[in-house]
């Protein structure tokens with residue numbers, strides 16, 4: 001699958017609203033049969049377009065408190081390390097590397113005052129002069145949070161090859177390797193990745209194939 005037609009977009013829009021919409025309801029809505037709805041949805045999953053079906057909880061019913069936003073200006077050379085160091089914090093909801101004056105944006109889940117103190121301490125404990133500037137604010141109310149709005153004209157999917165990291169929109173070759181589904185632009189890329197994965201498992205290669213591929217990319 002490398003293109004989304006109008007029917008695909010219709011199915012996906014409905015699932016974005018409610019991922020529990022039944023095959024029968026989707027079939028009625030699109031004038032397709034239930035088996036062909038099933039086939040289409042399986043294709044979205046196999047191609048990696050649908051990453052997972054999940055739920056949205058009202059976090060306020062579980063956690064008392066408010067979430068926070070942190071904008072950080074971090075030494076670019078330390079960015080990766082800092083992101084890794086604080087990534088494990090259970091408070092982080094979203095971490096984004098940004099362009100502009102600040103280069104790291106963190107949004108947290110709702111936190112109690114005690115948790116806020118703990119989290120701020122953790123950020124302040126980042127060693128050395130890695131963090132050059134830090135601005136934080138308490139999020140008062142999430143005004144709205146809505147899913148992506150899909151276009152209503154057919155679109156081509158953009159997929160990044162797990163081996164060569166090239167963005168492509170043709171036929172997809174996929175296989176579950178090292179714990180998750182990987183996508184390749186060609187059988188050759190798949191073969192090379194599998195080869196690396198095998199060596200990694202055997203201990204002949206010390207770097208995870210994902211990191212190997214990234215290294216190769218920066219060399220170019």
Ligand SMILES: [Zn+2]
Nearest residue numbers: 161164185189
């Ligand atoms: Zn490739």
